Amino acid sequence: MAIDSLFPYLWDQLPDPAAANSPNGPGTSVELLERHWRKIVRKHFTRRSEPWRDFIPATALNALKASPYGPFDAEPLRQATIAALARLGEEFAACLKKPLAIVYWRLQADGKRNRCWLLLLPCGARAVVWVGQKKNSLRTCYFSGAVGVKPKGVRWRAALRQLVQEYAFHDDTTNEFVYPAATYRLEIQEPPEQRFGIRFATAQNWGFENAAAGSRWRPPHWNWPELGGPDAPKPADSSR
Amino acid sequence: MNPSHNPDPLGYLDELRESLDSLGRFPRAKQLDLSTEFQGTAYGVVSSLGFCRLYGIDVPADLATQIGQALSPDMVVTVARVLAGVLTTAIDDAESLPSRFDDAEPIEDQSICTDFLHKMMEFWAAFVVIDDEYQSHLCEGGPLGEFSATMDRVLEGFQALDDLLQQDERLRLLSVAAEIPLLENWRRMLAAPFNESPPWWLDGTLEAAAQATAREILSEDAYPFRSGVAAQSSTPCQKSFPVFGKVLAEYTDRETYATAAASNYNAIGRERVALARQAFPLEGDEDVQVKLDLDLLHTSVPVAAEISVSKSGPADKVGQYVRCELSIPGLSEPLVAELGTTAGKVWLTETELKALREHQGSIGLILLTADGTCRAVLLGRHANERTI
Numbered sequence: 085m086a087i088d089s090l091f092p093y094l095w096d097q098l099p100d101p102a103a104a105n106s107p108n109g110p111g112t113s114v115e116l117l118e119r120h121w122r123k124i125v126r127k128h129f130t131r132r133s134e135p136w137r138d139f140i141p142a143t144a145l146n147a148l149k150a151s152p153y154g155p156f157d158a159e160p161l162r163q164a165t166i167a168a169l170a171r172l173g174e175e176f177a178a179c180l181k182k183p184l185a186i187v188y189w190r191l192q193a194d195g196k197r198n199r200c201w202l203l204l205l206p207c208g209a210r211a212v213v214w215v216g217q218k219k220n221s222l223r224t225c226y227f228s229g230a231v232g233v234k235p236k237g238v239r240w241r242a243a244l245r246q247l248v249q250e251y252a253f254h255d256d257t258t259n260e261f262v263y264p265a266a267t268y269r270l271e272i273q274e275p276p277e278q279r280f281g282i283r284f285a286t287a288q289n290w291g292f293e294n295a296a297a298g299s300r301w302r303p304p305h306w307n308w309p310e311l312g313g314p315d316a317p318k319p320a321d322s323s324r
Numbered sequence: 325m326n327p328s329h330n331p332d333p334l335g336y337l338d339e340l341r342e343s344l345d346s347l348g349r350f351p352r353a354k355q356l357d358l359s360t361e362f363q364g365t366a367y368g369v370v371s372s373l374g375f376c377r378l379y380g381i382d383v384p385a386d387l388a389t390q391i392g393q394a395l396s397p398d399m400v401v402t403v404a405r406v407l408a409g410v411l412t413t414a415i416d417d418a419e420s421l422p423s424r425f426d427d428a429e430p431i432e433d434q435s436i437c438t439d440f441l442h443k444m445m446e447f448w449a450a451f452v453v454i455d456d457e458y459q460s461h462l463c464e465g466g467p468l469g470e471f472s473a474t475m476d477r478v479l480e481g482f483q484a485l486d487d488l489l490q491q492d493e494r495l496r497l498l499s500v501a502a503e504i505p506l507l508e509n510w511r512r513m514l515a516a517p518f519n520e521s522p523p524w525w526l527d528g529t530l531e532a533a534a535q536a537t538a539r540e541i542l543s544e545d546a547y548p549f550r551s552g553v554a555a556q557s558s559t560p561c562q563k564s565f566p567v568f569g570k571v572l573a574e575y576t577d578r579e580t581y582a583t584a585a586a587s588n589y590n591a592i593g594r595e596r597v598a599l600a601r602q603a604f605p606l607e608g609d610e611d612v613q614v615k616l617d618l619d620l621l622h623t624s625v626p627v628a629a630e631i632s633v634s635k636s637g638p639a640d641k642v643g644q645y646v647r648c649e650l651s652i653p654g655l656s657e658p659l660v661a662e663l664g665t666t667a668g669k670v671w672l673t674e675t676e677l678k679a680l681r682e683h684q685g686s687i688g689l690i691l692l693t694a695d696g697t698c699r700a701v702l703l704g705r706h707a708n709e710r711t712i
Contacts, residue, residue: 303335
């Protein structure tokens with residue numbers, strides 16, 4: 085009997101972090117292609133400094149690390165993939181329901197432009213989603229090395245602080261970080277692209293007073309409710 | 325002090341307090357075991373305290389008392405040992421930085437580099453505290469022994485890491501940080517005396533590397549004027565020929581990129597014209613298929629043509645051999661060109677050009693071996709110059 089492929093894997097009914105009234109705006113979905121999943125497994129799950137063991141079931145993680153090139157549709161990797169993607173799905177859902185994302189436009193040298201979400205997951209990992217006209221695609225998901233070595237409970241705060249330092253501005257008259265102006269553009273050289281329309285979604289969740297240019301930042305004091313850990317109940321195969 | 329001045333812009337005091345509380349919760353027996361968890365927590369205390377010093381954040385008296393109790397010489401040696409270990413790991417990471425950068429997705433590649441700089445800041449912060457304690461230890465006449473040996477390992481680690489990261493290729497990768505506010509933010513926060521002689525990643529070195537990269541990219545944009553193609557031509561002609569090519573770069577699988585009209589960029593020589601030109605990034609480890617959609621029907625100018633492909637990018641990737649397969653509808657066999665390591669040409673005969681015209685000028689160009697930036701140029705020739 086033929087088995088349906090897990091890919092493209094789809095997480096649906098997620099809030100769109102770029103919507104004006106997020107997380108209450110229209111729902112959207114994020115898909116994951118097999119080649120991107122293979123990269124995540126091969127490059128990140130196998131990397132010692134990335135603490136995936138803290139939230140992906142050990143059996144699943146070990147199976148994936150043992151065969152990082154797949155095939156992910158065949159057992160035993162199929163169940164491992166389902167379990168790992170279900171945990172990642174919980175992380176996405178929690179992140180987008182908050183939301184805790186940086187959204188911006190990328191303009192490439194060939195004139196193509198697309199929207200991008202840089203998500204900060206509750207576990208402290210960053211995820212990159214490219215927004216398409218029809219589909220949104222998860223391109224990668226990874227722990228920054230400087231964050232991965234921190235104790236589990238403080239990783240997301242450390243990652244948040246990194247991102248604020250990378251995308252917000254320090255005002256030395258008040259010695260505090262402030263929200264970037266709407267006109268702010270990043271010029272990336274190689275490959276050449278511009279990033280513009282940079283927004284912290286939502287500003288308050290990130291620790292800004294509001295989304296006005298110059299709005300000051302303070303480390304946020306809220307915390308994530310405990311999500312399912314590595315030993316959370318195994319989900320059913322309901323990917324498609 | 326300015327009343328609106330925020331004494332702790334990034335919340336390091338809260339982090340320091342939490343780290344100290346965590347450290348205090350370890351049972352004495354576990355502290356003596358020097359478990360990884362305990363060492364990590366102790367390192368966290370020291371690095372948070374180091375950031376307070378780098379950024380001139382005043383530590384309240386109650387916290388200072390707690391720190392004084394926690395930072396015994398033995399504890400500092402333990403943390404110095406942790407720092408020596410993480411420096412060794414960082415050296416391994418620095419070795420693989422170029423390959424990890426090349427293998428990364430867009431945005432992730434930048435994160436790999438900025439992450440390195442975040443780590444460098446953390447190493448520096450931890451070292452500031454460890455070195456202060458070491459100097460105090462020496463002044464008080466404490467025994468050198470293991471403290472001194474560990475400090476030697478730390479300094480050797482810093483030296484090796486600095487040497488590696490300041491090599492040209494890695495410096496250029498790290499210079500992506502100059503394109504975001506990160507480095508300037510750090511400089512603005514640094515307090516005296518640390519802002520008077522900042523480390524290499526904050527002293528303008530990365531900005532200079534970014535500018536050098538920008539200059540190179542700009543000069544590459546002059547392609548093919550500066551390359552071998554231009555060298556073959558006669559006196560450069562300033563006259564612009566009409567551009568009648570358009571290029572559609574279409575990536576593999578489901579990612580379709582928008583059509584980009586060729587710019588008015590075609591005066592290569594007296595008789596040579598660039599019909600179309602496109603640069604496209606090659607990402608990841610997959611072969612890239614590019615479709616060049618050429619509108620040659622509305623001109624009689626070219627009677628022969630060549631496709632010239634060049635490749636640039638990180639040295640270890642550019643050096644990989646490139647093979648190009650060119651398929652023209654109407655021709656049964658694809659043209660295969662061995663492009664060498666960085667550049668090459670595919671010559672189109674009149675028959676092939678005729679086939680190209682008859683089939684709406686569609687060429688499929690498959691580049692085997694990705695990574696880097698690829699530039700494809702279709703060159704045309706006037707009728708009175710039969711060879712290119």
